Amino acid sequence: MTRPFLSIRAVRKTFGAFVAVHDVTIDVPKGEFLTFLGPSGSGKSTTLYAIAGFQDPTSGDVLLEDKSLLAVPSHKRNIGMVFQRYTLFPHLSVAENVAFPLRVRRRPDGEVKRKVADMLALVRLEKFADRYPGALSGGQQQRVALARALAYDPPILLMDEPLSALDKKLRQEIQAEIRRIHRETGVTILYVTHDQEEALHLSDRIALFKEGRIEQIGTGEDLYLRPASEFVAGFIGNSNFLPAEHLETESGAATVRLADGSIVKGVKATHALSRGQTARLMVRPEAFRLTPVSGNASLAVEIVDTAFFGDRRRVVARTGSGDEIDVRPSSDAAEPAGADAAASRRIFFDPAQAFLFPA
Amino acid sequence: MLLDYDRLGWLRAVLAAFTALVAAFLLLPVVFIILLSFGSSRWLAFPPTGWTLKWYQELLADPAWINAALTSAKIAAMAAILSVLVGLLASFSLVRGEFPGRQLLRGLLLTPMVLPVVVFAIAVYAFFLRIGLAGTTIGFVIAHTILALPFAIIPIATALEGFDKSIEDAAIVCGASPLQARLRITLPSIRIGIFSAAIFSFLASWDEVVVAIFMASPTLQTLPVKIWGSLRADLSPVVAAASSLLVGLTLCLMIVTALLRRRSSR
Numbered sequence: 001m002t003r004p005f006l007s008i009r010a011v012r013k014t015f016g017a018f019v020a021v022h023d024v025t026i027d028v029p030k031g032e033f034l035t036f037l038g039p040s041g042s043g044k045s046t047t048l049y050a051i052a053g054f055q056d057p058t059s060g061d062v063l064l065e066d067k068s069l070l071a072v073p074s075h076k077r078n079i080g081m082v083f084q085r086y087t088l089f090p091h092l093s094v095a096e097n098v099a100f101p102l103r104v105r106r107r108p109d110g111e112v113k114r115k116v117a118d119m120l121a122l123v124r125l126e127k128f129a130d131r132y133p134g135a136l137s138g139g140q141q142q143r144v145a146l147a148r149a150l151a152y153d154p155p156i157l158l159m160d161e162p163l164s165a166l167d168k169k170l171r172q173e174i175q176a177e178i179r180r181i182h183r184e185t186g187v188t189i190l191y192v193t194h195d196q197e198e199a200l201h202l203s204d205r206i207a208l209f210k211e212g213r214i215e216q217i218g219t220g221e222d223l224y225l226r227p228a229s230e231f232v233a234g235f236i237g238n239s240n241f242l243p244a245e246h247l248e249t250e251s252g253a254a255t256v257r258l259a260d261g262s263i264v265k266g267v268k269a270t271h272a273l274s275r276g277q278t279a280r281l282m283v284r285p286e287a288f289r290l291t292p293v294s295g296n297a298s299l300a301v302e303i304v305d306t307a308f309f310g311d312r313r314r315v316v317a318r319t320g321s322g323d324e325i326d327v328r329p330s331s332d333a334a335e336p337a338g339a340d341a342a343a344s345r346r347i348f349f350d351p352a353q354a355f356l357f358p359a
Numbered sequence: 360m361l362l363d364y365d366r367l368g369w370l371r372a373v374l375a376a377f378t379a380l381v382a383a384f385l386l387l388p389v390v391f392i393i394l395l396s397f398g399s400s401r402w403l404a405f406p407p408t409g410w411t412l413k414w415y416q417e418l419l420a421d422p423a424w425i426n427a428a429l430t431s432a433k434i435a436a437m438a439a440i441l442s443v444l445v446g447l448l449a450s451f452s453l454v455r456g457e458f459p460g461r462q463l464l465r466g467l468l469l470t471p472m473v474l475p476v477v478v479f480a481i482a483v484y485a486f487f488l489r490i491g492l493a494g495t496t497i498g499f500v501i502a503h504t505i506l507a508l509p510f511a512i513i514p515i516a517t518a519l520e521g522f523d524k525s526i527e528d529a530a531i532v533c534g535a536s537p538l539q540a541r542l543r544i545t546l547p548s549i550r551i552g553i554f555s556a557a558i559f560s561f562l563a564s565w566d567e568v569v570v571a572i573f574m575a576s577p578t579l580q581t582l583p584v585k586i587w588g589s590l591r592a593d594l595s596p597v598v599a600a601a602s603s604l605l606v607g608l609t610l611c612l613m614i615v616t617a618l619l620r621r622r623s624s625r
Contacts, residue, residue: 075532100533101533149533
């Protein structure tokens with residue numbers, strides 16, 4: 001394996017007795033879009049600040065092409081960063097904002113001019129070059145900030161929840177812009193967000209943070225289809241958790257007894273569980289079907305509510321033991337609409353798409 | 360709310376009348392002085408019997424008055440520069456700093472505003488006598504800088520509090536050293552606060568009379584001291600003319616500040 005481009009090694013950050021980041025280790029290949037995902041206070045921003053140089057880690061190291069960054073002051077790290085808050089320089093025009101990093105590097109005028117034009121074209125704001133930040137919308141300001149952060153061709157671009165101040169529609173628009181810019185520039189991006197949809201949409205890989213540790217790192221598909229823990233399953237996508245009793249596990253396939261006494265064979269188990277241990281069975285809403293398929297397990301439920309969402313239906317069902325289940329079957333012809341409220345019926349799921357976690 | 364202007368009813372008229380009365384009480388003497396400075400009577404009689412500019416001519420022809428005005432301007436300008444510089448450094452440590460006793464330091468730096476001026480004047484005078492600064496321009500400037508400092512710290516600290524430090528951090532990530540980031544990004548961003556601080560500091564020194572009387576010597580007199588002295592010697596309308604000029608400059612500077620603030624808030 002080739003040496004990693006950016007290497008975060010056992011980075012730890014404590015504030016008094018509180019451990020904000022707990023020995024986080026990640027290797028990032030050149031050109032990757034890696035997202036730090038997690039709830040607030042999970043240590044994702046603190047890790048990013050350690051790379052930016054705003055916070056010195058208590059221990060551990062950050063290496064860029066085998067050279068430690070920690071001894072280098074922030075302004076000499078040559079890293080690009082887009083902040084959560086609007087950080088354009090209010091007294092400078094858009095073009096002067098983008099030119100600023102080049103001016104402090106004393107690049108010749110001609111180069112500065114050319115580069116500013118290139119960058120504004122990259123974020124499609126050529127017409128706004130002479131505007132002042134106060135006259136721009138939030139989305140435009142963040143695009144200018146992106147242009148400014150990329151103007152000096154930094155090897156890494158850090159983005160700290162850059163879209164959290166924008167409304168949903170604008171967020172999606174700029175996400176598409178960020179994807180395009182990543183594709184066009186090939187810059188390595190470390191992106192922090194608490195929004196799992198944003199993470200899934202943008203990233204090559206996602207590092208899911210929980211309480212200062214990385215709970216799981218992998219592609220969006222890895223995290224969604226093969227969650228390593230109940231936390232991951234609950235954080236990425238929608239999930240139903242059913243109480244279950246573990247009976248036995250053989251080469252990753254477990255047999256469980258559900259609350260209604262039925263036995264389900266062949267569910268996925270990534271954790272070692274003992275016989276009789278109480279556990280939780282996770283099934284994605286879209287893994288449920290309303291019509292039987294051979295080999296599927298079934299659950300007796302009462303339909304509480306049902307709604308039509310175009311490509312999918314949404315059915316709220318309640319099990320005999322009172323657990324509410326979110327069911328999102330496909331709305332095509334294979335799945336009849338005959339799911340009236342208050343009707344008792346069975347719903348079906350493929351055990352291979354169910355995951356068992358210790359309770 | 361306890362006192363809602365819209366719900367006051369007939370009390371509103373009372374409030375308006377009271378406010379008008381207070382404003383008149385504060386402003387009428389100034390208006391009288393200005394009117395008297397154009398009056399032809401030798402004895403500051405009101406209402407003036409005729410109108411003239413001769414007191415202004417007399418004022419501008421007297422080198423003692425001109426000198427006093429120049430001295431005032433010089434001391435006020437130096438005090439303003441010093442007070443803005445010290446105020447800037449103090450504001451950074453008060454707003455950004457995290458050290459024990461920060462609130463105490465803030466209080467200390469703002470005391471000249473609440474301390475009775477005469478107490479301050481006597482203390483500074485006694486101290487300057489001992490170290491040989493009494494009656495010198497430097498002593499004068501130092502004393503006025505201390506008095507002006509709160510008027511510099513308040514607007515600068517307020518502007519700095521309203522400035523998002525992330526913007527400075529962004530400049531640093533962009534490659535500016537922390538000092539460069541402050542000089543090229545932070546200072547221009549809070550320039551209105553700095554400008555207000557300069558004007559207020561200038562004015563704090565420009566029309567200050569109590570400390571100035573203690574600091575003055577026969578060769579070092581500011582305009583307010585000269586006015587004070589002339590008032591006691593003879594009650595000539597030239598004093599009214601000098602006072603009017605003093606008020607005029609103050610008013611001009613306040614208007615400029617207000618205009619700049621309005622333009623920047625748009």
